[in-house]
Structures are given as C-alpha cells and as structure tokens.
Amino acid sequence: MSKIYTVEKDFQNTRFDKWFKSKVINLPQSLIEKIVRLNKVKINKKKTTSSYRVQLGDIVEVYDISKFKIIDRPKVLKYKPSRKEVDVYDDYILENNENFIVINKPAGIPVQSGTKSFRNIIDILKNTKYFKDHKPYIVHRLDKETSGILIVAKTREYAQLFTSLFRIRKIHKTYIALTYGRIKNVKDTLKDDLVYFDNNKKIIQKAISYLKVLKLSDKYSYVELNPITGRKHQLRKQLFNLGHPIIGDDKYFLNRKIIIKKKKSNKLMLHAYKIKFMIKNTKYNFKAKYNNEFEAFLNKNF
DSSP states (O other), X not given: OOEEEEOOGXXXXXXXXXXXXXXXXXXXXXXXXXXXXXXXXXXXXXXXXXXXXXXXTOEEEEOOOTTOOOOOOOOOOOOOOOHHHHHGGGGGEEEEOSSEEEEEEOXXXXXXXXXXXXXXXXXXXXXXGGXXXXXXXXXXXXXXXXXXXXXXXXXXXXXHHHXXXXXXXXXXXXXXXXXXXXXXXXXXXXXXXXXXXETTEEEEEEEEEEEEEEEEOSSEEEEEEEESSOOTTHHHHHXXXXXOOBTTOSSXXXXXXXHHHHHTTXXXXXXXXXXXXXXXXXXXXXXXXXXXXXXXXXXXXX
8 A cells, every 4th residue: 555645836846855754754864765765655656766856746656664663853842932022023024925024133043043042033933923824944044143134935935946046146135234443445345265164174165245335433334245155154254354353243353352342232233234136027125224232333433
C-alpha cells in the first residue's frame, strides 16, 4: 500500500527532500536519501531524487516506510509574547497584503531566536492577526540592534521570490547611520575584503557599499549607505575599517573606553531607512521613520 500526496502551490519549485520533511515525516537527510535509493517514493509514477524540485500538482506516491523512525530530538521552545507585545506591532506595519508584510523593526530584538536571544520578531509575528492563516518566512535579516525595514513573506512562493530578488540584487536598500568623526569624502564607494571564521576556517568575502555624507558636525557624521553586497555586519565592519565606527556599536570600535562611555546613553545608530523593488510590474517603495533615540541624537548634535 502507498500513500498519495498532491503537491500544493505553496511548495512550488521546492526541493523534494524539504517537501518530504514538511508533508510526510521529518527524517534525517541520510534516511531520506536511503528511501529514495530504495524506490520507496515515486513522483508522477517515476523515480526521483532528493534534489528534484517538486511542481504544483505533482503526484507523490510514498510506499511503506514504517521501519524508518525519526530519532527523538529536543523540542524547540517558541517564544510566547504577551497580548500587549503582540498588539503593539500594529504601530510597526508599513505594508500588509496577502503575500508579505513590511515592518519597521524596533531596535534591540533579533529577527529569530538564537543561543543568546529567546524573544524574537518571528515568534511574535506568528501570534499577530497578520499571520492568522499564514506562516512567516524570513527572506532577509537585520542585526538585533539595527532598526528599520524588514520584509517577512507569508507564503513559500513569495519567500523564494524575495530570496531570488535579493540574490540577483533587484532589491535596493538604503540605510542611515551616525558615526564617530568627520568623514572626509562626501561620496565614496567602500570596497573591502571582510574576514569571517566558520569552524576555525578563515573566509574572505568582498563587500561593496556606496556612502554619502548627509551632514557633518564637529565630532560626528550623518551618512546614507547603499549596500550592494549582503555580508554579515557589512556596514558596521566597513565603517569601522574606514575609521568611523557607528555610534553605539560595542562590537566594532576604535577605543573601548570611549565607546563604553557613549554606550551608556546611545543605542546602535544604524537604521534600515528605505527599500524598493518590483514584482510583476508593480513598484514597491517603503520608508521607515527612525526611532526616538536616533532622532534625539541627530537633533542634539547636528
């Protein structure tokens, strides 16, 4: 006997192994590969591979796999926000439609949970009315301390679409930042080889951003930044390399004593200000107001 499944729209062009884990049983990758090798699965009455991308309407037959048991894994704890915390997100919504939302992310909260952070944007959004009938999909990230525009997809189809648009650089982002010191060049192209480590392996990635100085004071610079590449901590690292770290950045700084003193009164002064893209001949252009701390520092020093 076999069980028959029909691939739904939300899984269009998804790898078979990912579809299998979601719709049949969440087995380790090695067991899925074994099931495929043993011809325990057929798609449209034909053999398949784990990397095959399923299409809308595909008929998947899964034969007896009862002997394949998933190993018990630790239960992943989800953050459960209060009603008050959920309701406040109405104030952050910039766009809400059937395919995605755009929010003005507050500073101080990560996009998803991690080893150091339990409270997170995604778990909060799951409990809002905006995702009552949908699952939130992450399509890009902002650092925990960075505020500003964040897109969250409502369907797998749009998650894949946004991922593709980011990859081919068809989504254009603009950040604003407040930095230490007076930046000399009013306009500049920042090109850096940024160093990262993955399991003690050194990785070098090229990073490119456009910089424009908006205002200067005696001690600070107010700048606009357009990242062309999308590296982790890209803008923070590039401004640090330039000799003008972002105010409130306690990771990339030049003088620990000065930064610690400033950090007591200032959050990270980096804000994802604007984003624009086009989908199906429709242009989208969003702008997010910066937070009170950013505005207060700007008004006081410029």
